[in-house]
Amino acid sequence: MGVEKFAKKEVAALMSRAGSSTRASVGPIEGMINLGAGDPDFNQPEFINKAVYDAMVAGHTHYSFTGEPDFKEAIAKYYKKYGVDIDPKTQVLITSGGSQAIFQAFAAILDPGDEIVVFDPAYTGYNTPIAYFGAKMVRAKQVKNKDGIFRPDFANLEAVITPKTKAILFCTPDNPTGTVWTKDELKKLAEICVKHDVIAISDEIYTEFIWGGKKHNTIIDLPGMWERTMVLMSFSKTFAWTGCRAGYIIAGPELMKVLAAVPVGICSVPVPFQKAAIKALADGWDFVAEMKAEYKKRIDYMTKRLNEIEGVKYAKPEGAFYLFPDISSFGMPSMKFAMEFFQKEKVRVAPGSAYGEMGEGHIRFALVRPVEDLEEVCKRLERFVKNLPPQAPPAVP
Numbered sequence: 137m138g139v140e141k142f143a144k145k146e147v148a149a150l151m152s153r154a155g156s157s158t159r160a161s162v163g164p165i166e167g168m169i170n171l172g173a174g175d176p177d178f179n180q181p182e183f184i185n186k187a188v189y190d191a192m193v194a195g196h197t198h199y200s201f202t203g204e205p206d207f208k209e210a211i212a213k214y215y216k217k218y219g220v221d222i223d224p225k226t227q228v229l230i231t232s233g234g235s236q237a238i239f240q241a242f243a244a245i246l247d248p249g250d251e252i253v254v255f256d257p258a259y260t261g262y263n264t265p266i267a268y269f270g271a272k273m274v275r276a277k278q279v280k281n282k283d284g285i286f287r288p289d290f291a292n293l294e295a296v297i298t299p300k301t302k303a304i305l306f307c308t309p310d311n312p313t314g315t316v317w318t319k320d321e322l323k324k325l326a327e328i329c330v331k332h333d334v335i336a337i338s339d340e341i342y343t344e345f346i347w348g349g350k351k352h353n354t355i356i357d358l359p360g361m362w363e364r365t366m367v368l369m370s371f372s373k374t375f376a377w378t379g380c381r382a383g384y385i386i387a388g389p390e391l392m393k394v395l396a397a398v399p400v401g402i403c404s405v406p407v408p409f410q411k412a413a414i415k416a417l418a419d420g421w422d423f424v425a426e427m428k429a430e431y432k433k434r435i436d437y438m439t440k441r442l443n444e445i446e447g448v449k450y451a452k453p454e455g456a457f458y459l460f461p462d463i464s465s466f467g468m469p470s471m472k473f474a475m476e477f478f479q480k481e482k483v484r485v486a487p488g489s490a491y492g493e494m495g496e497g498h499i500r501f502a503l504v505r506p507v508e509d510l511e512e513v514c515k516r517l518e519r520f521v522k523n524l525p526p527q528a529p530p531a532v533p
């Protein structure tokens with residue numbers, strides 16, 4: 137019908153390039169194991185379900201224009217664990233999960249033609265909102281250190297900043313690489329943001345999932361950063377709340393005024409869920425500890441087992457619950473590898489190239505299935521790679 141003519145120019149462009157994503161649903165397919173999307177396989181505990189119901193019964197079913205004040209207070213109290221004092225009234229904005237936090241952060245600052253630097257590899261959910269606002273995503277490399285862990289390349293970052301750069305977006309702990317930024321790395325980034333007068337958008341939605349004694353640090357309280365940082369947070373992973381939708385942005389009071397001016401209407405997290413989220417922040421930590429113990433088991437199992445599969449190189453993640461092994465020795469583009477693995481073995485993984493050029497030669501496993509399923513995944517992977525024809529390795533980007 138040619139309805140594209142009605143579409144906003146950026147939307148029409150997005151329509152024409154719409155393709156597969158890790159979030160696209162497939163199936164049901166008999167025997168499929170889906171490690172594509174990062175949707176935790178845990179259900180929220182009963183006491184949180186009950187808190188939603190109790191809030192409705194108590195009459196918390198009315199407009200909530202900028203979010204519930206007691207929810208914002210609970211968030212400020214929680215974030216204090218990172219040594220940062222936040223004024224809940226002026227420094228917290230409630231969003232419908234991390235995706236709305238991303239959208240609202242971009243909506244607040246990006247004009248058509250602006251540039252935003254996103255590290256490479258990076259979570260794919262930044263790409264289309266940037267395009268929607270007519271801005272340009274510029275990539276700065278993460279490069280692997282001798283232990284195979286991706287780290288930010290600051291020389292490359294400085295080289296890609298231009299007078300059009302509005303913001304630098306990074307993620308710690310990182311999806312897909314599992315990198316947890318060190319204090320020194322955050323300091324370097326803060327200095328660069330101040331020097332070039334740009335905003336840091338710090339995606340911290342995996343803060344609760346850190347392994348091997350590392351600690352989460354935040355950039356927001358480093359010198360000069362209060363007025364130029366937006367911290368994006370979500371309950372999706374922390375409390376396995378991907379369907380319930382709750383998230384927030386933390387920023388300094390001046391930047392918060394810019395964020396709050398985005399016309400999203402009323403707060404889009406239903407009030408009973410905001411009330412239940414308060415309960416989760418108060419009493420949900422045993423549940424989080426159980427999930428963490430289970431993820432740790434999965435990571436330990438997978439890293440040991442992948443070691444036995446010839447040609448697969450991996451680094452143990454410092455955070456989050458993904459594995460991003462290097463499969464470049466098989467000489468196949470990661471998209472082809474992921475597609476053929478799915479067609480032949482019914483295992484869904486994400487191709488590393490989806491996360492940027494630096495992700496090529498990798499695949500991402502989201503460890504959202506129990507160890508028994510992961511055992512089966514490794515068996516199928518072993519069989520799949522054994523049957524691959526020998527090929528010349530591709531050029532490393």
Ligand SMILES: Cc1ncc(COP(=O)(O)O)c(C=O)c1O
Nearest residue numbers: 174233234235259311339370372
């Ligand atoms: C790094 C990162 N940021 C943001 C999001 C989006 O969060 P939500 O699922 O709460 O919308 C995700 C989801 O996978 C993510 O991995």
